[in-house]
Amino acid sequence: MNKSKTYTKDLYKNTKLSDELFADNIKDLYIWSEKYEKENNVKGLYKEHFKWVDSILEMKVIKLGRLQFEVLENIDDLSNVFEETKDFLFVNVHIREGEKLTPEECEKSYDMAINFYKSRGHKFSTVVFVCYSWLLSPNLKNILPEESNIIKFQEKYTFFSSNLNEKNPQIIERVFGNKSENIEDWEEGTNLQRKLKEEWKKGMRFPMTKGYFIKKI
Ligand SMILES: CC(C)(COP(=O)(O)OP(=O)(O)OC[C@H]1O[C@@H](n2cnc3c(N)ncnc32)[C@H](O)[C@@H]1OP(=O)(O)O)[C@@H](O)C(=O)NCCC(=O)NCCS
Structure with missing residues (x-):
């Protein structure tokens, strides 16, 4: 170690x-x-x-301020979205637990990432930030207020695709932190926990979703 x-x-x-x-x-x-x-x-x-x-x-993954970043070598399904990717840098965005996801801190972080990759010798005129997370799940709009950090975070991203076949939904693990099969055991300490539990019982689902946004330099 x-x-x-x-x-x-x-x-x-x-x-x-x-x-x-x-x-x-x-x-x-x-x-x-x-x-x-x-x-x-x-x-x-x-x-x-x-x-x-x-x-x-x-x-390969680096946390710069609030967010974590990773250069995407392979853009897979997203390649169909862009006709031309010359001088593009694709950067994956990850979100560590434990600190609020305020828009101000996220903005600072995206700028830090751009400067970092420039300083590492990457040549690009456009950055595409890509994120694949439960935090981009479109249905969160139905249960969180507009001013919540998660909804503000989503606003920058264009939704691209959702994983409708998740065996163990990541949102449940990240929000309730347990693997209890019994929904009645799920905590109700925060607004998100209360609303998510309520809507989950009615059948609403919140799949991992991929989104992207483009930043011209
Ligand atoms: C990303 C994260 C920091 C957002 O938290 P935030 O900045 O508080 O977000 P919001 O302002 O939108 O929160 C709105 C409400 O949901 C609650 N909430 C947000 N994320 C929550 C979580 N993971 N578990 C339980 N409650 C959560 C907040 O406490 C708040 O409730 P309140 O009004 O009762 O205080 C938080 O979800 C987190 O730490 N997640 C774990 C990391 C993760 O999942 N990364 C992505 C992996 S793909």
């Missing part, structure tokens, strides 16, 4: 990124190991989180 930490710290140092930024990025490892420990009472990491943790250690 120490070896990886030193290796990643060197990557940050070589890119002239601050110790604060390194510390904030590396926090992700604690988040995922704490989740495992909380659920299993021993230290560990779920296999499905290995790839993600590796991306953090390799600095």
Whole structure:
């Protein structure tokens, strides 16, 4: 573990990124190991989180301010949306838990990402930010107020596609944090928890949704 930490710290140092930024990025490892420990009472990491943790250690995913970013090598289904992608940079956006998702912080973060990738020698005239998350689920508009951070976050994105075949809906895990099959056990501590539970019972669904927005430089 120490070896990886030193290796990643060197990557940050070589890119002239601050110790604060390194510390904030590396926090992700604690988040995922704490989740495992909380659920299993021993230290560990779920296999499905290995790839993600590796991306953090390799600095492929980087948290710049509120949001996390990752250059998309393969844009898959989105390639049909754009006729011409010369000088485009496609950047995946991830959202860590634990801090409010205010529009101001998100704006700062998108700008930080653009500057970061420029400084790393990427040449581009247009950035396409892509996000695939339950946070983009269109039905959230039916249960959250317009001024909520999640709805404000959604406003920038053009919805592209939703995954209608989710076996374990991520929204349930992220909002209720448990895997209880019994809906009556789902917490009702926040507005989102209350409304989501109510509408879920009536059959409304909130699939992981992919969206994008374009920023010309
Ligand atoms: C992204 C996140 C920070 C947004 O939270 P936020 O800034 O509070 O968002 P909003 O302002 O829209 O919240 C509106 C309401 O929903 C609640 N809410 C938002 N996200 C929630 C969550 N994951 N679980 C429970 N309640 C949540 C808020 O507490 C608020 O309720 P309140 O009015 O009772 O205070 C939060 O959802 C989070 O930490 N998610 C986990 C990370 C994640 O899912 N990432 C994406 C992976 S694909």
